[in-house]
Amino acid sequence: xxxxxxxxxxxxxxxxxxxxxxxxxxxxxxxxxxxxxxxxxxxxxxxxxxxxxxxxxxxxxxxxxxxxxxxxxxxxxxxxxxxxxxxxxxxxxxxxxxxxxxxxxxxxxxxxxxxxxxxxxxxxxxxxxxxxxxxxxxxxxxxxxxxxxxxxxxxxxxxxxxxxxxxxxxxxxxxxxxxxxxxxxxxxxxxxxxxxxxxxxxxxxxxxxxxxxxxxxxxxxxxxxxxxxxxxxxxxxxxxxxxxxxxxxxxxxxxxxxxxxxxxxxxxxxxxxxxxxxxxxxxxxxxxxxxxxxxxxxxxxx
Amino acid sequence: xxxxxxxxxxxxxxxxxxxxxxxxxxxxxxxxxxxxxxxxxxxxxxxxxxxxxxxxxxxxxxxxxxxxxxxxxxxxxxxxxxxxxxxxxxxxxxxxxxxxxxxxxxxxxxxxxxxxxxxxxxxxxxxxxxxxxxxxxxxxxxxxxxxxxxxxxxxxxxxxxxxxxxxxxxxxxxxxxxxxxxxxxxxxxxxxxxxxxxxx
Numbered sequence: 001x002x003x004x005x006x007x008x009x010x011x012x013x014x015x016x017x018x019x020x021x022x023x024x025x026x027x028x029x030x031x032x033x034x035x036x037x038x039x040x041x042x043x044x045x046x047x048x049x050x051x052x053x054x055x056x057x058x059x060x061x062x063x064x065x066x067x068x069x070x071x072x073x074x075x076x077x078x079x080x081x082x083x084x085x086x087x088x089x090x091x092x093x094x095x096x097x098x099x100x101x102x103x104x105x106x107x108x109x110x111x112x113x114x115x116x117x118x119x120x121x122x123x124x125x126x127x128x129x130x131x132x133x134x135x136x137x138x139x140x141x142x143x144x145x146x147x148x149x150x151x152x153x154x155x156x157x158x159x160x161x162x163x164x165x166x167x168x169x170x171x172x173x174x175x176x177x178x179x180x181x182x183x184x185x186x187x188x189x190x191x192x193x194x195x196x197x198x199x200x201x202x203x204x205x206x207x208x209x210x211x212x213x214x215x216x217x218x219x220x221x222x223x224x225x226x227x228x229x230x231x232x233x234x235x236x237x238x239x240x241x242x243x244x245x246x247x248x249x250x251x252x253x254x255x256x257x258x259x260x261x262x263x264x265x266x267x268x269x270x271x272x273x274x275x276x277x278x279x280x281x282x283x284x285x286x287x288x289x290x291x292x293x294x295x296x297x298x299x300x301x302x
Numbered sequence: 303x304x305x306x307x308x309x310x311x312x313x314x315x316x317x318x319x320x321x322x323x324x325x326x327x328x329x330x331x332x333x334x335x336x337x338x339x340x341x342x343x344x345x346x347x348x349x350x351x352x353x354x355x356x357x358x359x360x361x362x363x364x365x366x367x368x369x370x371x372x373x374x375x376x377x378x379x380x381x382x383x384x385x386x387x388x389x390x391x392x393x394x395x396x397x398x399x400x401x402x403x404x405x406x407x408x409x410x411x412x413x414x415x416x417x418x419x420x421x422x423x424x425x426x427x428x429x430x431x432x433x434x435x436x437x438x439x440x441x442x443x444x445x446x447x448x449x450x451x452x453x454x455x456x457x458x459x460x461x462x463x464x465x466x467x468x469x470x471x472x473x474x475x476x477x478x479x480x481x482x483x484x485x486x487x488x489x490x491x492x493x494x495x496x497x498x499x500x501x502x
Contacts, residue, residue, distance in 0.1 A: 122424070122425070122427075125425050126425055129425050130406060130409075132409030133408070135409075135476075136405050136408060136412075137400075140397055140467070140468060142469075143468060145382040146385070147384070147388035147389075148377060148379035148380065149329075149330050150330065151330035
């Protein structure tokens, strides 16, 4: 504090008022502070006339306002910055003096005897502080062999009842709404209706009972792709049951389907309890299964 | 070996003492009787009885761990005899190399706190900024609100760590320093003689 000469009168800031031309006008800087609202130069005038107590003015707010204004412009206005620095520094000095009354000046105002009294009081106070410090130092060396665990105390948070009492049932209801299964999304608009495989099973069995072999591609050529897929599944199914054989000369070549002799030996081991080895018999069960499955499928997608 | 060993006594106070021991060994700061009572779900009086029991078990020269009443609560610390071993392994940043300025500032805050930096500076005659910052960093003092009045300087007070480091049960354990009245009179007389000599 001693660096701030008390004899120098507060700067009027006159030098800083040199016009800044076309750049930012520091004095017209609009301020919106708790203690003051208006242009900067009005604030200065009020402070210099002592109509506004600088201790109430948020100087950081002024700096922020100026920096915001500065940021709005693309280039740095050095002249305005210089002017602002001079002004704000002056204000800071004035505010600091207002906040920390000059103690030497206080003492100087006293009569010599009073001053001596005051000084003695302060020195006594300081001596007391020194004694206390000495006691602390002694204490520290006496207690120096006490080691203890240190750290923030991670105590469990206290239960706070800041909320108004709540109804647990309301919470339960809110949760039960969330717990409900969402309605199933309907896929009806994108139903894929597979023609039942069983339909083709019968058709191919009938065909093979009339002819010993046929050309698959020719047989299904007029059907839709989905029907062709079903038809192919039926062929595979019959092949698995050993009712027919499939041949293809090369990839993408026509598929030749030919009848197998089932009477000699059924391809599949006969189902126990099945007395007659009638060809369609082993398939009957599967047929039903498949029919059920496809039915289930179409029902679900309907 | 007809009878099984009875290692765990069934005395209810002993049971409570063991709970207190457990709480204290987990704690990293002293626990008040109130905190212990709440945690152990028992009443304060019985906690104090249990603490006496724990204190007998964990006493200086009897155990490497010592129960102490410090900073308004109860805590375990290492026995004094083990200080050497502890010093080889552990650092104590809070109390290492405390300068005279820091100690004086600490004394002022401890006796007059909560007080502001200007308060400290007024008594010591020099700026207290770095000493206060140093003590804050060590955790020996902490902010405690602001001064009413213009400017509202931050006020500081000592922390529980201060009491712990200096082994104080509370600040009231600080010695009274009001017997310096004679000093003030003596200083005043000396000043006056100096003043008279100068004006003469």
